[in-house]
Amino acid sequence: MPRPPLHNWNLKPEEAIALQHELAQHVVLEDHLGEVHHVAGVDMAINEEHNAARAAVVLMSYPELEIVERHVYEEPIRMPYVPGLLSFREAPCVIGAFEQLRQRPDIVMVDGQGIAHPRRIGIATHLGLWLEIPTIGCAKSLLTGKYDKEALGEEAGSWVPLIHRKETIGAVVRTRTKVNPMFISPGHLISLETSIRYVLACGKGYRLPEPTRQADKLSKDNAWTEPPDEPQGQQMSLWS
């Protein structure tokens, strides 16, 4: 399921920021969902020593949440981690893993922010725009915004809005009783309410929603090896 390239990924920080401002104009926060039968989760693992980045994608049936497909994709690390520019470091690798899917997910859960980002375009949003699939940002920590910590209940399912510049950009959700909350925000083609609903519906009693939790495990599973200098996989060879 290759997608037409939207833009180049190898940009200078200044150019990347300008691109984010442009792309953010096209984000859709209304639900564009049909029946949901498959939810995918993506995550990454990094190994500095081998200069390797590994993305993992796990496709699960919904609402059964049984694993349908698992894929990993590796390539050299391209960018350093810069707060606010995570997608330029990880998205290309995630897309590589995505190209291996036989089935197109109805929703994709990403480890990182959706619109809960200084320019409203975290990695989940960026991936949604590139893949043209509804995405949800499921981050383990805060990047931007504030919330009423006192108002957040400690029981699983409780949540409070995440605010930034007078704007609701996401929700701080307790996915498991008495455990640190998750920072949920819509990525693209989905609303915040629906995002929260699916994250909770994909919970299996752990802090992370099952799709992301499975992808996290898969990305850390195998041993590391030096990746080729050039990105591999059919999608790059077509338009690089």
Add this chain to the structure above:
DNA sequence: GCGACAG
């Protein structure tokens, strides 16, 4: 100018 800062 001084902090904060997804993974």
Add this chain to the structure above:
DNA sequence: ATCTTGTCGC
């Protein structure tokens, strides 16, 4: 992200 042992609480 990754490093890294034991330990507190349900």
